[in-house]
Amino acid sequence: MQRAQISALREGALASAGLLVGIVPWGIVAGVAMVSAGLTQSQAVAMSVLVFAGTAQLAVLPLLIAKAPLWVMIATALVVNLRYVIYSGVLAPHFEHLPRRWRVLLSYVTVDGVFALFAGRYRPDDGNPHKHWYFLGGSLVMWCAWQLSSGIGIFAGAMIPLDWSLEFASTLALIALLIPLLYDRAVTWGALAAGAVALTAARLPLNLGLLAAIAVGVAAGLAVARLGPRNGEGRD
Amino acid sequence: MAAESWLVWALIAGMTLIAFLTRAVFILPGSHLRLPPTAERVLRYAPAAAIMAIIVPDLALVHGTLSISIENPRLVGGLVAFALAAATRSILATIVGGMLALTLVRLI
Numbered sequence: 001m002q003r004a005q006i007s008a009l010r011e012g013a014l015a016s017a018g019l020l021v022g023i024v025p026w027g028i029v030a031g032v033a034m035v036s037a038g039l040t041q042s043q044a045v046a047m048s049v050l051v052f053a054g055t056a057q058l059a060v061l062p063l064l065i066a067k068a069p070l071w072v073m074i075a076t077a078l079v080v081n082l083r084y085v086i087y088s089g090v091l092a093p094h095f096e097h098l099p100r101r102w103r104v105l106l107s108y109v110t111v112d113g114v115f116a117l118f119a120g121r122y123r124p125d126d127g128n129p130h131k132h133w134y135f136l137g138g139s140l141v142m143w144c145a146w147q148l149s150s151g152i153g154i155f156a157g158a159m160i161p162l163d164w165s166l167e168f169a170s171t172l173a174l175i176a177l178l179i180p181l182l183y184d185r186a187v188t189w190g191a192l193a194a195g196a197v198a199l200t201a202a203r204l205p206l207n208l209g210l211l212a213a214i215a216v217g218v219a220a221g222l223a224v225a226r227l228g229p230r231n232g233e234g235r236d
Numbered sequence: 237m238a239a240e241s242w243l244v245w246a247l248i249a250g251m252t253l254i255a256f257l258t259r260a261v262f263i264l265p266g267s268h269l270r271l272p273p274t275a276e277r278v279l280r281y282a283p284a285a286a287i288m289a290i291i292v293p294d295l296a297l298v299h300g301t302l303s304i305s306i307e308n309p310r311l312v313g314g315l316v317a318f319a320l321a322a323a324t325r326s327i328l329a330t331i332v333g334g335m336l337a338l339t340l341v342r343l344i
Contacts, residue, residue: 079283082282179322202293
């Protein structure tokens, strides 16, 4: 490794160290929530390492407890992860010159915080040859913090009595995660519409209510964005 | 409550695939594929809608029946959590406050 690569790696790692305050409690909660939802410790560790997507993990747990069908849980994980499709589109031009194994690695480790740091710092056409090292440095810090804090939660979760209702922590964590997502009027109205439909359509078979709620929520968001003044436009 | 083992492993496998593919979809092909603007607009609204659609029934339905009451511990805990999340933006405060409110309503 060259000096410039090490220095970019270290800069990324230092920048994302500021995100640790957020990710550590989050990982502990995810660990506890997985075990409380009935996953064995090895299943919970496998989910943390293989999936490595906290929001999707937390989103499927209430559905698993409610005995939703497998395809509904996977469809939900997909919808919650759709934001990564946007990130992927933004990151692609930065990484297109890299070998395939690099692109596989950087895809796997992408998380919200590092994406935000990276997108705020580099432009696709800046010609910086070491920026993927910055991304990797930040991502490695987040990966290690996530796995360690999940591990703590998984092993602590097994010791916490079931009647503490700690599985509710995954719903509470989703609330903490939802608030910053409601950054403009259209997104907020879309989410509220989705919540209302989810409530009224809860009796639909096969948890179709959840998918109907998401569809109506997206439609409501688009409609409000079209009707109202263009506030919050361009903030992503 | 423990889910069947094969179901959980199938869920982990499916989520692994989803989590990787959503992140790799544009990075991996390495070409100049771009997301159409319409798709980008739809993608803006979907995650928040999905998360809210999971939260609301979990708070307001008790055994499938609507329960809007201060005697519903999950509803009170959830509302306290919403208020704390909006005020503090802290995951820890949100979860601790929500769990405390839930426990309090249960005890009373």
